[in-house]
Every structure is written in structure tokens, then in C-alpha cells.
Amino acid sequence: MRLLFVLVVVERYAYSEQSTKQQSRKTTHERGAVMERKNAWKAFDEAALVELEVVSKGYIDFISECKTERECVARAIKMAEDNGYVSLDAIRSQNGSLKPGDKVWTDCYGKAIILVQVGQKPFEEGMNILGAHVDSPRLDIKQNPVYESSDFAYLDTHYYGGIKNYQWVTLPLAIHGVIAKTDGSVVEATIGEDPADPVFCVTDLLPHLGNEQMKKTAQDVIEGESLDILAGNRPLVIDKEEAKAAAEKDDPSYGEQIKALSQKEAVKANLLSLLLQAYDMEEEDFLSAELEVVPAGRARECGFDRSMVLGYGQDDRVCAYTSLIAQLAVENPEHANVCILVDKEEIGSVGATGMTSRFFENTIAEVMSLAGEMNPLALRRCLASSAMLSSDVSAAFDPAYPQVYETKNTAYFGRGMVFNKFMGARGKSGGNDANAEYIAQLRRIMDEAGVHYQTGEIGRVNAGGGGTIAYILAEYGMNVIDSGVAVLSMHSPWEVTSKADIYEAYRGYKAFLNA
16 A cells, blocks of 8 residues: 555656656756756755655665565565566466566565566567665574573674674664474564564673774674674573473473573573574574574664665665566556566575576566467567666765765765666676667666766775676676665665655656656
């Protein structure tokens, strides 16, 4: 219902065709005279501001309630079905078919999803594709994580993606994930988001004793193996005779094993006892659990003027959400529209749920077959003829650290969605470099729709760099460019974005899909 409300307001307050063309002509004229991009806030009328706030509210709810890739995909499925999308598996199992205008979704292990709306033209003539990722840097609980030390119980972790370790200490943390059991059941667990829940943390050394620690570089001040979660301090109190009797049994139950453990590691025993009560979880169930440690709490509006969003996981859920609602907002496109939300980008797009898997290609083959285009050569032509926006974030200029940016070619808050012609590092290594002709087409599309946009790079030459899923899709021969939203404090537990840029990304993605 939330998305339906968003779309109703978007439709109600959309720019009129006349005002859009006038804005487009003005923007084109200004851009022809001066390369500096204008601040989008100055151009918004009252209707646009209303629409912006609706989109921003939906986005804040999304990233507050969906902090793992599984949660994002589950929410995307619900939103898709609320807007007329049908499971591809259901159509296939019923020997159904697809015609122009039909809308389908399919997921991969609940951690990646593809949405397709069949276009008026054959698939062979290409698709318009939005691709983003829904995984974010975090801490993952290991498979054998529970230990006790000095009357504290800890959960051992392994960090996921590129993080600065020191940013994760002394924060309230939550645990999200699933516990898969040998009987085939899967238990969902979320601890630390409800105000009544406990939270967790990684401890740090007090400054009074930190002389030697402060001599270390930022990279070494908190080591990766030190990012263990403080999980308990209260011991399990069991009568000694009862504990002894439990330990002496030939085949003790798990509950009796916990009683016996309480005589050696009472705090760990208490933690295991609580997990058993709450989730019917035994210690060995950690072997088949996916438990992610993320910052606890909702995303919030940022600034006295409420112009920004502060929240966890905006790389890349800010592009995932805007791509998703743009896909859901478009009806009866000329070319087939596709929205891909994938996992594992932060660690190289690997695995079955990452972009390098065959999930995307296999899905398009299935959809084309149901649409009556079963020729394998048609699939190759479709992929090569397609156009894609690799929807991923870019680095926003931060005046606190100007030395790492090249000010003429960087993204700024409030100046609209960002196009990165190339990514990678050093000599553009490891990144996609978009064709000039494709960029010219996108300029025309955005100008005609009156979308505010800018171009950017990830810092000064040799200052760093970054990668996305763009190069993977480009291997099919399709036109691909990186585009998205500029972010401050990227990969930190709490990132910052501009509402204006979120709104313009949504508008830009929708204009692209309608092209």
C-alpha cells in the first residue's frame, strides 16, 4: 500500500509535459553555457517538493526495515506483487505464456531478484535494464562463534566488504538473519531493532590506557579479529549436584549439556540457554546460520532543514530502492524493462546470487521462451542490443577532505543523479568505460525529461577508485554506464545522501525505462 500511495502521488504531482519541456530547454541552454551543474533544490516547485518527500519517506522506511539482502528481496517481492507482478515460476509451472505488458519476478535463493515487464517490441531489439546491489558492508557472525572470556560471552565475527574497522566500535548493533536447521526449517531472527530489544557492541580501549593504541595507524588500531560482539555477562546459575548429574549421563540432552557447561563457562551457558528458549537453537545451528551484524536503529532525516538522509546501507540500497520504484511505476514500455537487484557486489559479485552468476542470463532466456522467442541467437541479440544503467552510488564531494577530490569532475550534493563514465582505479583498471554515443543518448533522455544530473569520478587520479557490476553486463556487448546517487561517508555504519538526489535518481531511472 505504501508504494501504491507513492505512485498515486507521483502521478498526481508529476510535471506537466509543457513545464517539463520548458525546464528541459532551460536546462540545456544553461548547460551549454556553463559546465557547472545547478542545485536541483532551486528548481523544485511545490508539487515537486511534495513528490520528493513522499519518495524520501518510502526510502527511509525501506532502508530502516531492510538491512540485509534477504530482507530487501522479500520487500521487493511484496512491492512487485502489490503492483501486478507475478512469479515467473508460477507461470512456467502452469505452461503459461507472456505477452506485451505482462510483469514477472523471480528470485535466487531469496538474496537476488529480477523483475521484467514485457515491452511492445520483441526482446531481440533489446531491453532497458536497471541493475543495483542490495548487500552492504557489515560484520558476519562466524560458524563457530560463541566463546567466553573473563566472564563475558562473545560472538566472533568476520567483516564483509570494505570497512574501516575503527568505525564499528562502541556503536549499538543489531543482528539480522536466518537459522537453517537440519529438519529443513528456517528461523528468521532480528534482535536489536525493537526499542524493547537488547543491542550489542564492539568495545574499545579507554583513552586513559590508549597511549600505545593511539600510536597505531587507522588501519591497525582495531584489528579484524578484534571485532567480536559483546553478547553477555550474566552466568547461568545451576545447582552443582544437578550439573554434575547432567554431565554424568551417557547420552545427555542438549539442555543437560548446557547445565554441565555452566560449571566451566557459566556466561556462555546462559547465552546458549537463551538462544534455545528464544529460537530453539542449539550451538551447532550456527554452522548453518546466516547472521549479519548491522547498526541498530532507523534511518533519519539529517540537518536542520531535513534535506538529507542518514542511515545504514545506502550503498547501494539508495539505488536499489529508486530503481525498484521506477520499474514499478512504468506501464506498457516500448522495450522490455528489467530491474536486477543482486547480492555479493561488495566482495566481487561472486557466487550464485552475485552478478557473475548465470541467474540473469538464465532468467532472460526463460522469459523470452515464454514470450515465444525461443531462438538461442535471439537471446544473444537481445543482450547485445540492450542498454543498462548500473545503478550504484558515487563519492560525494566532502569539503572536510578536499585533497582527495578533483573539484571539476566530482559529484556534489543536491545537483542530481550522477553518471560515472568510468570506474576502476589507477588507469581506469577493472572498470567499465561507457561509449560516448551512449552518453549522448542519455543526455538527450535526461534533458527531455527535465532530470537534474551531473557527472563524477571516484576521487583524484591515483587517490583511489572503486568498482560496480557494470563491467559484467558490458561483457554481453550492451551499452552500460554507472549511474546513481552521491554519498557522504560511504561504507561507514551511517552514510549520508541528499533527498534531492534520491528524487532525481528515481525520475532519471523512470525516464530511462520509458525511452
